[in-house]
Amino acid sequence: MSVLAKANARKLLDKYCIEKPDQLNLVKIANAEFLDVRIEKLEHCFGRISYKNDFGAITISTTIKDKGQENFVLAHEMGHFFNERNKNQSVNCEGKSLVQNSGKEFDANVFAAELIMYEPWFQNFIKAKKLSSRLLSDIAEYFNTSLSSAAMRYAELGNTPTAIILTTNGIVKYSMINKYFPYHFIRNGMKVNNNSYTSDFYKGNEIPRTAEEIPIEAWFLEDFNYKKDQFVMEQNIPMPSYNSCLTILWEK
Numbered sequence: 001m002s003v004l005a006k007a008n009a010r011k012l013l014d015k016y017c018i019e020k021p022d023q024l025n026l027v028k029i030a031n032a033e034f035l036d037v038r039i040e041k042l043e044h045c046f047g048r049i050s051y052k053n054d055f056g057a058i059t060i061s062t063t064i065k066d067k068g069q070e071n072f073v074l075a076h077e078m079g080h081f082f083n084e085r086n087k088n089q090s091v092n093c094e095g096k097s098l099v100q101n102s103g104k105e106f107d108a109n110v111f112a113a114e115l116i117m118y119e120p121w122f123q124n125f126i127k128a129k130k131l132s133s134r135l136l137s138d139i140a141e142y143f144n145t146s147l148s149s150a151a152m153r154y155a156e157l158g159n160t161p162t163a164i165i166l167t168t169n170g171i172v173k174y175s176m177i178n179k180y181f182p183y184h185f186i187r188n189g190m191k192v193n194n195n196s197y198t199s200d201f202y203k204g205n206e207i208p209r210t211a212e213e214i215p216i217e218a219w220f221l222e223d224f225n226y227k228k229d230q231f232v233m234e235q236n237i238p239m240p241s242y243n244s245c246l247t248i249l250w251e252k
């Protein structure tokens with residue numbers, strides 16, 4: 001239950017009297033909760049947690065090179081511990097765990113997002129700022145989290161009309177569209193359209209690092225509200241190790 005996952009994260013912030021993002025040291029909190037944290041080589045997963053009777057170990061894969069992503073993965077693994085405290089278990093988390101839209105993996109992400117980007121801190125940080133590629137990287141840097149988790153948090157809490165789409169092997173796997181965005185229908189299983197820069201990623205071409213304008217039909221041709229000559233901004237966060245890409249769209 002994501003409501004409980006959120007509450008678990010808030011409880012932890014409260015327990016350690018964390019009032020600002022720069023006071024949050026996840027390794028220290030994990031250690032204080034009898035969770036050892038290691039960075040080691042892992043096969044086929046980015047993170048793992050094993051625990052028994054309130055003691056446990058979290059392992060983060062050495063393949064993660066980004067400090068923000070490492071921090072988010074640590075928070076995700078802690079999420080399994082605090083959300084699923086009633087059982088002794090070992091969980092291996094793969095790349096797709098980060099983008100599930102229900103279940104235990106989703107709840108671990110909800111916990112992680114709330115812990116690292118606690119809603120009032122996040123609202124305060126984005127207040128009066130316009131969504132841009134720069135803002136997404138600033139969020140990731142300020143909260144010490146991954147760019148993809150920053151983008152997803154923005155789609156959840158931001159007030160710019162935003163859509164987030166995850167594709168794998170050139171196929172839409174998942175989308176999250178906020179209520180302000182004028183189009184709402186993207187079919188899971190839809191092939192990435194050639195009008196998007198995302199399609200260039202799957203063709204192995206260079207793609208822009210910042211947002212670019214694209215015609216709306218690149219993503220919403222099947223939407224009931226689709227109109228010609230509409231444009232949105234598109235930014236892609238490629239995840240080549242999973243042959244996946246996270247695409248963020250927003251209204252200019």
Ligand SMILES: [Zn+2]
Nearest residue numbers: 093097105108
């Ligand atoms: Zn997980």
